[in-house]
Amino acid sequence: MASRLSTRQLCQGLSRGSSQRLVLAPLANQKRSLATPAHPVTQDETGSKGPTAMVFMNMGGPSTTDEVGDFLSRLFSDGDLIPLGRLQNYIGPILSARRTPKIQKQYSEIGGGSPIRKWSEYQNAEMCKILDKISPQTAPHKPYTAFRYANPLTEEMYQTLLKDGFGNGKGGRAVAFTQYPQYSCSTTGSSLNDLWRWRHRLEGKTNEANPAGSITWSVIDRWPTHPGLVEAFAQNIEAKLAEYPEERRKDVVLLFSAHSLPMSVVNRGDTYPAEVAATVHAVMQRLKFSNQYRLCWQSQVGPSAWLGPQTSDTVENYVKKGQKDLVLIPIAFTSDHIETLYELDLEVIGDSGHPDTVKRADSLNGSPVFIQALADIAKDHLASGQACSFQMGLRCPACTSERCGESKRFFASQQQGLDSLLGVKA
Amino acid sequence: MASRLSTRQLCQGLSRGSSQRLVLAPLANQKRSLATPAHPVTQDETGSKGPTAMVFMNMGGPSTTDEVGDFLSRLFSDGDLIPLGRLQNYIGPILSARRTPKIQKQYSEIGGGSPIRKWSEYQNAEMCKILDKISPQTAPHKPYTAFRYANPLTEEMYQTLLKDGFGNGKGGRAVAFTQYPQYSCSTTGSSLNDLWRWRHRLEGKTNEANPAGSITWSVIDRWPTHPGLVEAFAQNIEAKLAEYPEERRKDVVLLFSAHSLPMSVVNRGDTYPAEVAATVHAVMQRLKFSNQYRLCWQSQVGPSAWLGPQTSDTVENYVKKGQKDLVLIPIAFTSDHIETLYELDLEVIGDSGHPDTVKRADSLNGSPVFIQALADIAKDHLASGQACSFQMGLRCPACTSERCGESKRFFASQQQGLDSLLGVKA
Numbered sequence: 001m002a003s004r005l006s007t008r009q010l011c012q013g014l015s016r017g018s019s020q021r022l023v024l025a026p027l028a029n030q031k032r033s034l035a036t037p038a039h040p041v042t043q044d045e046t047g048s049k050g051p052t053a054m055v056f057m058n059m060g061g062p063s064t065t066d067e068v069g070d071f072l073s074r075l076f077s078d079g080d081l082i083p084l085g086r087l088q089n090y091i092g093p094i095l096s097a098r099r100t101p102k103i104q105k106q107y108s109e110i111g112g113g114s115p116i117r118k119w120s121e122y123q124n125a126e127m128c129k130i131l132d133k134i135s136p137q138t139a140p141h142k143p144y145t146a147f148r149y150a151n152p153l154t155e156e157m158y159q160t161l162l163k164d165g166f167g168n169g170k171g172g173r174a175v176a177f178t179q180y181p182q183y184s185c186s187t188t189g190s191s192l193n194d195l196w197r198w199r200h201r202l203e204g205k206t207n208e209a210n211p212a213g214s215i216t217w218s219v220i221d222r223w224p225t226h227p228g229l230v231e232a233f234a235q236n237i238e239a240k241l242a243e244y245p246e247e248r249r250k251d252v253v254l255l256f257s258a259h260s261l262p263m264s265v266v267n268r269g270d271t272y273p274a275e276v277a278a279t280v281h282a283v284m285q286r287l288k289f290s291n292q293y294r295l296c297w298q299s300q301v302g303p304s305a306w307l308g309p310q311t312s313d314t315v316e317n318y319v320k321k322g323q324k325d326l327v328l329i330p331i332a333f334t335s336d337h338i339e340t341l342y343e344l345d346l347e348v349i350g351d352s353g354h355p356d357t358v359k360r361a362d363s364l365n366g367s368p369v370f371i372q373a374l375a376d377i378a379k380d381h382l383a384s385g386q387a388c389s390f391q392m393g394l395r396c397p398a399c400t401s402e403r404c405g406e407s408k409r410f411f412a413s414q415q416q417g418l419d420s421l422l423g424v425k426a
Numbered sequence: 427m428a429s430r431l432s433t434r435q436l437c438q439g440l441s442r443g444s445s446q447r448l449v450l451a452p453l454a455n456q457k458r459s460l461a462t463p464a465h466p467v468t469q470d471e472t473g474s475k476g477p478t479a480m481v482f483m484n485m486g487g488p489s490t491t492d493e494v495g496d497f498l499s500r501l502f503s504d505g506d507l508i509p510l511g512r513l514q515n516y517i518g519p520i521l522s523a524r525r526t527p528k529i530q531k532q533y534s535e536i537g538g539g540s541p542i543r544k545w546s547e548y549q550n551a552e553m554c555k556i557l558d559k560i561s562p563q564t565a566p567h568k569p570y571t572a573f574r575y576a577n578p579l580t581e582e583m584y585q586t587l588l589k590d591g592f593g594n595g596k597g598g599r600a601v602a603f604t605q606y607p608q609y610s611c612s613t614t615g616s617s618l619n620d621l622w623r624w625r626h627r628l629e630g631k632t633n634e635a636n637p638a639g640s641i642t643w644s645v646i647d648r649w650p651t652h653p654g655l656v657e658a659f660a661q662n663i664e665a666k667l668a669e670y671p672e673e674r675r676k677d678v679v680l681l682f683s684a685h686s687l688p689m690s691v692v693n694r695g696d697t698y699p700a701e702v703a704a705t706v707h708a709v710m711q712r713l714k715f716s717n718q719y720r721l722c723w724q725s726q727v728g729p730s731a732w733l734g735p736q737t738s739d740t741v742e743n744y745v746k747k748g749q750k751d752l753v754l755i756p757i758a759f760t761s762d763h764i765e766t767l768y769e770l771d772l773e774v775i776g777d778s779g780h781p782d783t784v785k786r787a788d789s790l791n792g793s794p795v796f797i798q799a800l801a802d803i804a805k806d807h808l809a810s811g812q813a814c815s816f817q818m819g820l821r822c823p824a825c826t827s828e829r830c831g832e833s834k835r836f837f838a839s840q841q842q843g844l845d846s847l848l849g850v851k852a
Contacts, residue, residue: 225707253820263689267734274721277703281651292820295700305731308693309823317823394679394718397735397743 049422052138053166053174053215054131054378055157056124057191060147061114061337067150068104072096074149080190080401081148083264103338110341117152119335119365120145120179123374130375131382138173138382146176146195154194158202161215167203169213173421176219177378179334181229182258182279183222184272185396186265189404192219196407210417217414219388220381224275225282228373232364233279233331234286240327240361241291252325253292255314256280258332259339260297263305269396273307276332283331295331298348299339312348319352326352328360334370336363385422387415475848478564479592479600479641480557480804481583482550483617486573487540487763493576494530498522500575506616506827507574509690529764536767543578545761545791546571546605549800556801557808564599564808572602572621580620584628587641593629595639599847602645603804605760607655608684608705609648610698611822612691615830618645622833636843643840645814646807650701651708654799658790659705659757660712666753666787667717678751679718681740682706684758685765686723689731695822699733702758709757721757724774725765738774745778752778754786760796762789811848813841 062071076082076092084091107113124143131141142164146157166172176195178188195217203214210216223229241249258276266273280295298311311328318326328348330340344360352358364370388411395404418424488497502508502518510517533539550569557567568590572583592598602621604614621643629640636642649655667675684702692699706721724737737754744752754774756766770786778784790796814837821830844850 225711263731263734267736269720269722269735269740271720273699274703274706277700278707280700281704281707285651289816292817294695294697294820294823296695296823305689308689309695310693314695314823321821321823390715391718394720395747397720397722397740397747 049137049173050139050141051172052131052141052382053144053161053164053172054124054128054141055144055146055161055174055176055195056120056179057146057154057176057188057195058116058120058148058179059187059191060150060153061116062107062150063113063117065104065107065112067113068107069096069100071150072100072103078148078190080193080403081186083262106338106342109346110338114150114337115341115365116335116337117145117147117150120147122366123179123335123371126371127374127378130372131378134375135379135382141378144174146191148191148194154191154198155202158195158198162202167213167215171213171421172215173418174215174217175378175381176217177374177381178219178221180332181222181226181334182224182272182275182332183392184261184265184270185268185399185401185404186261186270186272188221189407192221192411193403193407196410199410210413214417216417216421217411218381218386218418219392219411220377221389221392222271222275223377224279226373226377228369228376230279230282230286232367232370232373233283233329233361235369236361236364236367237283237287237327237329240359243359244325244357248325250291252327253294253318253323254284254327254329255311255318256283256293256295256329256331257298257311257344258295258330260300260306260308260310263307266307268398271391271396272332279331283329298343311344312351315348315352315358319354319358324354324357326358328358330360330363334364336365385418385424387411387413387418475563475599476565476567477598478557478567478808479570479587479590479598480550480554480567481570481572481587481600481602481621482546482605483572483580483602483614483621484542484546484574484605485613485617486576486579487542488533488576489539489543491530491533491538493539494533495522495526497576498526498529500579504574504616506619506829507612509688532764532768535772536764540576540763541767541791542761542763543571543573543576546573548792549605549761549797552797553800553804556798557804560801561805561808567804570600572617574617574620580617580624581628584621584624588628593639593641597639597847598641599844600641600643601804601807602643603800603807604645604647606758607648607652607760608650608698608701608758609818610687610691610696611694611825611827611830612687612696612698614647615833618647618837619829619833622836625836636839640843642843642847643837644807644812644844645818645837646803647815647818648697648701649803650705652799652803654795654802656705656708656712658793658796658799659709659755659787661795662787662790662793663709663713663753663755666785669785670751670783674751676717678753679720679744679749680710680753680755681737681744682709682719682721682755682757683724683737683770684721684756686726686732686734686736689733692733694824697817697822698758705757709755724769737770738777741774741778741784745780745784750780750783752784754784756786756789760790762791811844811850813837813839813844 062068073093073096076096077088079088128141128143132139144157144161145152146154161174162168166174178191180187204211237254241252244252261270261272277295284293294314296309296311296314297307300306300310315326328344340363349355349358349360393408393412395408488494499519499522502522503514505514550571554567554569558565570583570587571578572580587600588594592600604617606613630637667678670678687696687698703721710719720740722735722737722740723733726732726736741752754770766789775781775784775786819834819838821834
């Protein structure tokens with residue numbers, strides 16, 4: 001009753017006493033924002049539980065070389081990704097400033113920027129089209145992108161959601177869909193911590209987990225052995241193997257390459273190495289173990305210990321042993337980015353001395369099999385009514401990050417909101 | 427002709443001039459050995475391709491505390507397991523001598539010895555009984571055990587095979603069946619190098635890979651995600667979970683524990699960490715991800731870097747976080763041994779402060795599901811006609827061991843002998 005009165009008083013105050021300028025300015029802004037190709041929230045007739053915002057989370061990459069500085073600055077200030085302890089705010093900017101010219105040069109060599117935004121938006125839009133058909137009850141599905149270190153950042157995505165009519169008193173449902181198939185605290189964990197931070201800043205300042213009318217979030221937090229993902233990888237490997245003469249094809253060695261982790265993160269109990277290994281095993285099972293293979297790890301930086309064997313060393317060592325037919329397979333990232341286009345293609349393959357026989361399987365990018373897999377994963381998630389995987393709730397044994405604890409508690413707490421949204425009885 | 431003459435001359439010499447004592451002594455020995463319960467090679471009517479020697483390979487363990495010194499001495503002198511480089515022969519004995527009293531004490535606390543021989547012999551005998559039924563064409567199947575560091579050692583097993591009528595001009599087939607489900611150069615690799623060494627010493631001094639009448643070997647070198655193995659693990663986990671009150675059962679955290687590896691071995695490209703992770707994922711899929719879980723690594727020794735997170739730390743950290751319902755699952759060893767009975771049960775659980783809620787799933791030991799799985803794996807292998815897995819032929823990228831190279835070449839070369847034994851046309 002009190003809140004109804006105050007709302008009425010506010011409305012009266014606005015119509016009576018406020019200057020037209022104050023009232024119209026936000027309206028004009030609103031019109032401008034509606035003129036951009038935002039995603040209006042309109043209830044589809046079939047979508048009794050829609051609309052649903054589908055938010056792709058990923059690290060992102062600078063779209064132009066001018067954005068490299070900001071990108072690296074955000075990256076090195078992320079303690080979830082690069083744990084520099086209390087010196088983070090001091091060392092981070094030094095490291096990013098020092099690396100900017102080198103990384104700018106790398107981006108200019110792969111065409112001036114990362115294709116990750118283009119691919120993310122394409123994959124998400126195509127997935128939503130399929131979802132509208134195979135999950136009509138949660139339609140319409142609206143694609144959003146939230147990058148951790150590049151535009152569109154999590155804050156920008158969240159502001160767009162609010163502008164589009166989600167939350168801010170209107171409720172609605174959003175799915176945070178990590179685009180890292182295997183869970184790491186450094187990647188998906190960092191994105192979720194960022195999402196939790198912005199949720200708290202933009203619509204959760206109360207102590208309640210689910211303030212009335214706020215967005216109800218659920219999370220697709222890992223999908224390392226989804227059959228559609230496995231099939232998409234396998235098809236791209238088979239296509240690359242077909243480029244070798246038939247008599248050599250069976251003896252090509254497959255090198256699955258994933259971004260490495262510092263041993264401090266591995267020893268803390270991060271689940272990523274085991275989930276990457278599970279993906280590799282599933283892909284090899286699908287290929288009926290047709291070729292010999294190894295899992296190796298790339299992109300180690302700095303003097304601390306990282307998980308190996310290192311991809312570049314692995315290629316060098318096999319070439320030295322006389323094994324020159326090698327296919328590199330990026331197994332922990334779903335579209336091209338600097339680690340494939342520059343590090344694998346230009347550095348590892350370029351330096352191998354055998355660029356004709358050391359090849360790389362295509363990234364998943366626009367693979368229709370992959371996009372169908374995304375839709376299947378999302379459909380299953382929407383049908384499950386689960387806020388997140390059960391496994392996500394378990395912190396790493398040696399985790400001391402309060403941020404991780406809070407964030408995990410928040411996403412688990414969304415189950416209540418989700419149950420009430422979906423009409424599930426307790 | 428020359429050799430026939432000399433043989434005849436030798437026989438003449440023996441019958442004419444040798445003392446009866448010299449001739450009879452070996453015969454008497456032979457009689458004694460035949461009087462022991464050895465495995466006579468008799469062709470089963472149904473077994474057109476039998477008999478088949480089924481050799482279980484494992485690390486072994488001292489059956490009594492008196493055997494601990496020899497066990498450790500062999501263990502620390504194995505460069506495949508504990509790479510001490512050129513100092514192996516110097517440091518190995520020092521380390522083993524220093525550790526002997528401590529390890530003797532541990533064995534005396536678990537009943538005076540390792541049960542691994544008992545379980546290996548039981549599992550193998552039971553498996554062979556099943557194999558005789560489900561693979562009659564390779565029957566009879568004869569069980570043998572070859573331990574790497576304890577009796578019966580590889581040499582002893584090989585001598586028994588020869589005494590039993592395999593090889594030494596009589597040919598026949600033997601299967602080296604590793605009892606480590608996941609392949610590591612430190613474990614299965616070391617056992618195979620040892621087998622190759624004894625094969626070379628006892629029946630392969632020519633340069634030929636398959637001297638006429640020698641034993642034809644094939645290898646079951648890894649089986650990390652065999653459905654029967656996965657089922658056996660899953661059933662033992664479910665049985666342990668059933669010991670918790672129903673309302674707490676879902677919140678028990680599963681801690682899969684495998685023997686760790688030095689990071690030098692991991693970074694060389696050993697396949698073990700990824701294959702252990704594949705087992706864990708397969709078991710969790712079978713359990714429908716019913717509980718939260720982590721993979722951790724135990725038995726780290728010495729000052730060098732090993733793969734983590736460490737099992738003991740993991741239990742300690744979760745207990746500190748308030749998670750006291752934990753089930754430890756030994757996931758890389760198939761029967762009880764000091765790492766389960768002493769390290770997990772007495773040390774990790776004993777030191778946890780919560781021995782009633784921190785529990786351990788039973789080892790596979792006499793599990794009929796597991797023994798059926800062993801038989802199924804062996805049957806598939808026998809039917810495949812393959813000398814070893816394709817993957818086994820690929821050396822680790824940073825491997826520099828000529829021993830490994832030679833051993834892998836030898837086992838791959840057995841394909842030719844196997845094809846001719848099985849009547850496969852090239």
